[in-house]
Amino acid sequence: MNMHNIYIYISLELRRITYESTPASIIEQIALKEAVHPLRSLDDLRTRLGPNRRCYAFFHPSFLLEEPLVFVHVALIENCIPCSMEDIDKFTTKNEGEGEEERNKKVAVFYSITSTQPGLSGVDLGNFLLKRVVDVLKKDFVNMETFVTLSPLPRFRKWVEGKVKQQMKKGNEGRAKDDNTKTVSSSKFVDDTLFTKKEKLELQKVLKCSNLE
Structure with a gap:
């Protein structure tokens, strides 16, 4: 200082x-x-x-x-x-x-x-x-x-955690259905992205960032 x-x-x-x-x-x-x-x-x-x-x-x-x-x-x-x-x-x-x-x-x-x-x-x-x-x-x-x-994005953390849990569940379901695939970590996401295209655009507007592409 x-x-x-x-x-x-x-x-x-x-x-x-x-x-x-x-x-x-x-x-x-x-x-x-x-x-x-x-x-x-x-x-x-x-x-x-x-x-x-x-x-x-x-x-x-x-x-x-x-x-x-x-x-x-x-x-x-x-x-x-x-x-x-x-x-x-x-x-x-x-x-x-x-x-x-x-x-x-x-x-x-x-x-x-x-x-x-x-x-x-x-x-x-x-x-x-x-x-x-x-x-x-x-x-x-x-x-x-x-x-x-007070968070500038109320309930944002809860929303993100919900998205992550949703993806984790899909990943586990996909692994259980395919016995021929290699064993993967239960934390790995499936093909669809964490955020939809519309959600990415909305987040970019609010957060003014572009690292969600």
């Missing part, structure tokens, strides 16, 4: 963003620059800054004092791990205000993190922000014991 990056880290100011106390100009930047889960409405913004949610941002006192360098949205959940934004909305919109029930939350879900300054792309502010926020949440919530991130 060079001296310039060290200076940035030690000078960062962590702030909680709230609808009531944060200047409107900063809230507007948070809303406009959200890169992971774009805001759908003003009510959506209020929800993300309201009860059972937290938003934290790094600011630098020497420059861009009123402009967040990076910010993260957090959902506070009682005792389960959500798989999607729909789950987060369902688990965090039950209470109207911050109180004893909110302080009993045990799970913190980091569901969106956005860097606003392309010029700082070589500085890992996101990782540093998450560590600082974890420390804050541990102090504020005595029962907080689980910290997770």
